[in-house]
Amino acid sequence: MNQLVAPAKSLDKSKTPGALFSTLSIPIAILVLVVIGSIASPSFLTVNNLTNVLNANSAVGLIALGMTFVMVTGGLADLSVPANVAMGALVTLGAQETMGTAPAALMGLLVASMGGVVNGLLIGYLRINPIIATLGTGSVLLGLSQLLVGGGIVYAQPSALSTFVKSSILGIPVFIWIFIFVALILHPLLARTSFGRWSLAVGGNYQAAQASAVPVRFTKAAAFAMTGFLAGLCGVLLALSNGQARPIIGTGYEFVAITAVVIGGTSVFGGNGSVLRTVGGVLITALIGNLIILLGFPSQATGLITGAIVLGAVGIDAYFRRKAGRL
Amino acid sequence: MTTDSTPAVALRMTGITKSFPGVMALQDVDLEINEGEVHAIVGENGAGKSTLMKILAGFYQPDKGQIEVGGRKATHWTPREARSRGIGMIYQELNLVPDLSVSENISLGAMPKRGPFVDYRAMNAKAEAVLRELDTDIDPGTRLGDLSISQQQLVEIAKVVARQPNVVVFDEPTSSLGDKETRVLFDVITKMRDRGIAIIYISHRLQEVMEIGDRVTVLRDGRHIETRDVAGITPDEMVSLMVGRDLNEMFPKFDLELGEQVLSIEGASRAGQFDNVTLDVRKHEIVGLAGLVGSGRTEVARALFGLDPLEEGTITLAGATVKIRSPRQAVAAGIALVPEDRKGQGIIPGLSVRENFTLPVITRLTNAMLIFLGKERKIVTELADRLKVNPPQVERPLNVFSGGNQQKVVLGKWLLSEPKLLILDEPTRGVDVGAKADIHHIIGEFAQDGGGVLMISSELPELLAVCDRIFVLHEGVIAGEISRADATEESVMRAATGQEVAA
Structure with a gap:
């Protein structure tokens, strides 16, 4: 055993206690939450409760996966998420009658992706500040969706696709399968492909990345296009499973997604991050939300608590960056 | 204890120790600076100079050790405390606001007030007094951004001097200055010294240390190696103290048969930057691009690499005409650029x-x-x-x-x-002696393997040692092409300053 361990140790000095702690901090946090939960309520550690918690958070989790790329590339955050969720949902249900469910869902995805592409063009190519750009596109698109449905509710018609979306495979809801599937694609995309390397480089030092022949504009734009697509997917899934949609369907989802990404340890300043860690962040936010309810806090306290956690996480990140002289 | 004949100690740092996770940055370092002396600190990168200066400025807290300013021990040493005890820092990068006037910049953070309002008259008077003290003719009312870099640096110095410092640290102050500007800076430093200010001067350029320094302290691997009178030391001795061994600084110049053309540019122009530049680089060849700061050297390099594309002119690479509008196209065509601004354009700090x-x-x-x-x-x-x-x-x-x-x-x-053409913009700026030799070696090997090199450097001895040919830019125009045999510091400088040369 010594022979195996010793050379690895001497070669890889990056496995310092600090690095090890930051790798383990997410599993530890999840474990702690589970322990607290099972002490707090007998109904916490049941298959039913945990499946429900995951199911309820998978849709917004998809957005967090995309938001990881936005943050890694130094794009701060995509605030147009609620609008793209609404677009995905409303277009799907609105077009369902005329073109059938599956084509309508594709249409919803397409429209939301277009929103993401516009964000990408504004931010990546015209270099507009992402907060301003996505705030702008977000209110344009949300306004458009309200105009379309007049602020009312659009109802779904029963269809095979919505039955499928609401079903379970091997006892696990389809929502969770989709989340796992997307995470399994996006994690290697960031960690193991050229595009992922470009994303980290663009967020780490835009000018140096550009001078290293990285397609900086494309990379940044793609992160926003991807987030638009995933917000649309979230909207489509919600619309089909809820059987209805309103323009406010995705309200607050941008913040939940940002929370999950930041808790996962991806830096809001760009240049590092991981999809797997965001998955951890999604789990943690989901468990915290569940615990708040199980512990008997009013559900209105959720915003207070997650908000405080985000500020704490960002603060710690900023502190360590400053200490390392990189801010 | 002090007698009249020994100069008063302005700053004493004793037993300074500082470690970072995994690194011992400073170990029991002593430093004593007298009033009215220029005390140079030299050492390779990583020797601990910047850590020591950051401790002096209050940015880092030492793990152990003591700081004494003007005989009084410092207790709670913060940046604010350091400043109020008369420590002034002048860094390579200027800390000025381009859109404010010179006098506003000088008083920034300590504006004279009349009631709640800024007293502009007093502020201008203060600026003028300081600028006159430094013997400059800069008008305090000028917008800072309209000044040249070297004038801006004088404003930065004036800003520090206006606070009546006891100790002023110059950290690599000449790295962005040409020869003439360096002269002006040295005059100012001498004046400050004569007024009794203790000067700490940090530089990799040992010739400058020889010229401006009274004493020199050598650091190596976080330790104090030696402090000596500059009069009693040679640059070679300094180098061996810095690296701890005798170092043959000579560039290993291979004698190679020059091959076919790798690069030729003809009539290259960009408005306001350079005009009608024609030059070529051959296989195995290291071509220098000399010129004063602002002569258009960096701009030519950036244009070749597609960062600021050419407005006119053609680029021929290995016989084929290429259009280069972005770094991606440049890399695809076989051009690489090591930029001047390593931090800003060279490295991705957080990546491995x-x-x-x-x-x-x-x-x-x-x-x-x-x-x-x-x-x-x-x-x-x-x-x-x-x-x-x-x-x-x-x-x-x-x-x-x-x-x-x-x-x-x-x-x-x-x-x-695997580029055909490697463009190097100040490849050894701010790099220590050992790494510099390594870098020269790498460049030499690249040329030996069949590459062409276009190298920009402000250090003439470096260009003379490394290059087969030198093109000299003066105000954006090629003022001369000098072969290795004819290249001397004088011939290059004559061309760079716009005096005629026999090409």
Whole structure:
């Protein structure tokens, strides 16, 4: 055993206690939450409760996966998420009658992706500040969706696709399968492909990345296009499973997604991050939300608590960056 | 204890020790600076100079040790405390606001007030007094951004002098200055010294230390090695104290048969930057591009690399005319650029050495989808070994490495892209002696292997030692082409300053 361990140790000095702690901090946090939960309520550690918690958070989790790329590339955050969720949902249900469910869902995805592409063009190519750009596109698109449905509710018609979306495979809801599937694609995309390397480089030092022949504009734009697509997917899934949609369907989802990404340890300043860690962040936010309810806090306290956690996480990140002289 | 004949000690640092996770940055360092002396500190990158100065400025707290200013011990040493006790810092990068006037910049943070309002008359008077003290003719009412870099630096100095400092630290102040501006700076430093200010002067340019310094302290590996009178030491001795061994600084110049043209540019122009530039580089050849700061050297390099594309003129690369409008096209055509601004354009600080190395060529290390991590690691480890990257830990983030090692990584990143033409803009600026020799060696090998090199440097001895030919730019125009045989500091400087040369 010594022979195996010793050379690895001497070669890889990056496995310092600090690095090890930051790798383990997410599993530890999840474990702690589970322990607290099972002490707090007998109904916490049941298959039913945990499946429900995951199911309820998978849709917004998809957005967090995309938001990881936005943050890694130094794009701060995509605030147009609620609008793209609404677009995905409303277009799907609105077009369902005329073109059938599956084509309508594709249409919803397409429209939301277009929103993401516009964000990408504004931010990546015209270099507009992402907060301003996505705030702008977000209110344009949300306004458009309200105009379309007049602020009312659009109802779904029963269809095979919505039955499928609401079903379970091997006892696990389809929502969770989709989340796992997307995470399994996006994690290697960031960690193991050229595009992922470009994303980290663009967020780490835009000018140096550009001078290293990285397609900086494309990379940044793609992160926003991807987030638009995933917000649309979230909207489509919600619309089909809820059987209805309103323009406010995705309200607050941008913040939940940002929370999950930041808790996962991806830096809001760009240049590092991981999809797997965001998955951890999604789990943690989901468990915290569940615990708040199980512990008997009013559900209105959720915003207070997650908000405080985000500020704490960002603060710690900023502190360590400053200490390392990189801010 | 002090007698009249010994000068008063302005600053005494004793037993300064500072460690960072995994690194002992300073170990029991003593430093004593007298009033009215220019005290140079030299050492390789990573020797601990900047850490020591950051402790002096209050940015870092030492683990152990004591700071005494003007005989009084410092207790709670913060940046604010350091400033109020008369420590002034002048860094390579200027801390000025371009849109404010000179006098506003000088008084920034300490504006004279009349009631709640800024007293502009007093502020201007203060600025004028300080500027006159430094013997400059800068008008305090000028917008700062309208001044040249060297004038801006004088304003920065004036800002520090206006606070009546006891100790002023100059950290690599000449790295962005030409020869003439350096003269002006030295005059100012001498004046400050004569007024009794203690000056700490940090530079890699040992000739400057010889010229301006009264005493010199050598640091190596975080330790104080020696403090000596400059009069009693030679640059060679300094170098061997710095590296702890005798170093043959001579550039290993290979005598190579020059091959066909790698690069030729004809009539290249960009309005306001350079005009009708024609030059060429051949296989195995190292061509210098000399000129004063602002002569258009960097701009030519940036244009060749597609960062600011040419407005007029043609670029021919290995016989084929190419259009280069972006760095991606430049890299595809076989051009690489090691930029002047390493921090801003060279490195991705948070990525590892490995990830920095392979960034431009990462698409060549993948199958249809994924990066071959094993292959990447193997290539990178070999390269780090060849370039003597120290410590040889390719998984560590690049920002924990010293400047010289960062520069090796930037250089290595481009070697991996196997360019035909390697453009180097100040490749050894701010790099210590050992790494400098390594870098020269790497450049030489690249040329030997059949590459062409276009090298910009403000250090004439470096260009003279390394280059086969030197083109000289003066105000954006090629003022001369000088062969290795004819190149001397005088002939290059004559062309660079716009005096006629026999081409």
